[in-house]
Amino acid sequence: MSDGRLRLGILGSGKGSNFVAIADAIRAGSVDAEVALVLSDVSDAGILGHARASGIPARHVAPGRFRTKLDEESESAVIGSLREAGVGLVVLAGFMRILKGEFLRAFDGRVMNIHPSLLPAFPGLEAWRQALDYGAKVAGCTVHLVDQGIDTGPILAQRAVPVLDGDDAATLHARIQGAERELYPAVVGAWARGEIRVRGRMTSGFREG
Numbered sequence: 316m317s318d319g320r321l322r323l324g325i326l327g328s329g330k331g332s333n334f335v336a337i338a339d340a341i342r343a344g345s346v347d348a349e350v351a352l353v354l355s356d357v358s359d360a361g362i363l364g365h366a367r368a369s370g371i372p373a374r375h376v377a378p379g380r381f382r383t384k385l386d387e388e389s390e391s392a393v394i395g396s397l398r399e400a401g402v403g404l405v406v407l408a409g410f411m412r413i414l415k416g417e418f419l420r421a422f423d424g425r426v427m428n429i430h431p432s433l434l435p436a437f438p439g440l441e442a443w444r445q446a447l448d449y450g451a452k453v454a455g456c457t458v459h460l461v462d463q464g465i466d467t468g469p470i471l472a473q474r475a476v477p478v479l480d481g482d483d484a485a486t487l488h489a490r491i492q493g494a495e496r497e498l499y500p501a502v503v504g505a506w507a508r509g510e511i512r513v514r515g516r517m518t519s520g521f522r523e524g
């Protein structure tokens with residue numbers, strides 16, 4: 316099953332542009348990893364279509380009875396699928412449900428997320444809209460490890476983008492997503508090369524560019 320490369324399990328609920336960026340970087344040779352499995356809580360999510368189009372195993376997992384998290388049965392199914400696929404790093408790419416407890420214990424310190432703000436500013440939903448409404452002049456994205464809180468885990472890397480006069484939520488989100496598509500593959504690549512160190516909240520080893 317494995318050629319020794321890091322195996323990624325990618326979870327997403329949306330269109331999948333971050334997944335596509337990571338898959339492209341793998342294909343281009345800048346990320347030494349393999350996407351073992353893509354899972355989504357949304358049956359018609361673009362991310363599943365993109366994965367299937369590239370021949371990557373992709374599955375819908377019914378999330379169960381809650382709106383903001385997976386129920387126990389669904390969480391166990393996700394953990395089982397990721398383990399079966401030999402996943403060494405879980406990459407959240409627009410996954411819109413909170414993962415806690417059992418999931419984080421199963422993949423302790425090995426769950427990465429990208430959030431569309433410069434954390435700790437604007438955690439939660441539609442962070443780009445929060446930044447715009449607040450009147451921020453700088454926005455951006457953050458790659459971090461996932462802990463029990465919401466968007467609170469150790470920060471691995473951040474990329475800033477300006478908020479321009481005349482921006483609306485769509486233009487700002489598009490600019491942030493442009494930054495995400497560069498930053499996320501770069502961080503996953505550094506992780507795969509074993510360059511990133513984590514000591515509590517303190518992380519090191521990722522260098523831009």
Ligand code: GAR
Nearest residue numbers: 329330331332333408409429430431
């Ligand atoms: C990304 O902008 C990501 O930062 C955001 O969802 C989008 C998914 O886009 N994630 C969150 O807001 C998580 N709190 P994609 O499906 O095109 O990768």
